[in-house]
Amino acid sequence: MERTFIAVKPDGVQRGLCGEIIKRFETRGYKLVAAKFVQASEEHMKNHYLDLKDMPFYAGLCKYMSSGPILAMVWEGESIVKMSRMMLGETNPADSKPGSIRGDLCINIGRNIIHGSDTLENAKKEVALWFKAEEFVTYASCAQPWLYE
Ligand code: DAT
Ligand code: MG
Secondary structure (H helix, E strand, O other), X not given: OEXXXXXXXXXXXXXXXXXXXXXXXXXXXXXXXXXXEEXXXXXXXXXXXXXXXXXXXXXXXXXXXXOOOXXXXXXXXXXXXXXXXXXXXXXXXXXXXXXXXXXHHOOOHHHOOEEEOOOHHHHHHHHHHHOOHHHOOOOOOOOHHHHOO
């Protein structure tokens, strides 16, 4: 089983889309293993987006991401890193197909409402950056035998 870091960004929170986004992961069958509602510091966001530090939008991105609350979550499931990126759509909502979260719910690349880890390696890094070991909840999902053969 893989785990990935998913976050509803400040624009998604302000636009009341937390429920819709959680619903898509829940109804697909993924398991929520950690969640918290936080306002991240700019320093934290600079660390989170360190790979993008040379991009012209980096400063503005970190400022926007720390400007309001974020719903930070860890979801678990088979191949979830790749599958969740498909659920998100493309980075630019304009390139995202209808049916995807960004293709259905947003318009602009700088306000694309959701973050999702892009590789298994980055998922591990991001999960560790956002959550401490004691913040994970261990429980058996009753749906598991009906989701996986
Ligand atoms: P993603 O969020 O799809 O993983 P990314 O990691 O390349 O995309 O970039 C992180 C965020 O930075 C992205 O969600 C929105 C913003 N961003 C990316 N490219 C941008 C651009 N050309 N102009 C403005 N913001 C951009
Ligand atoms: Mg990314």
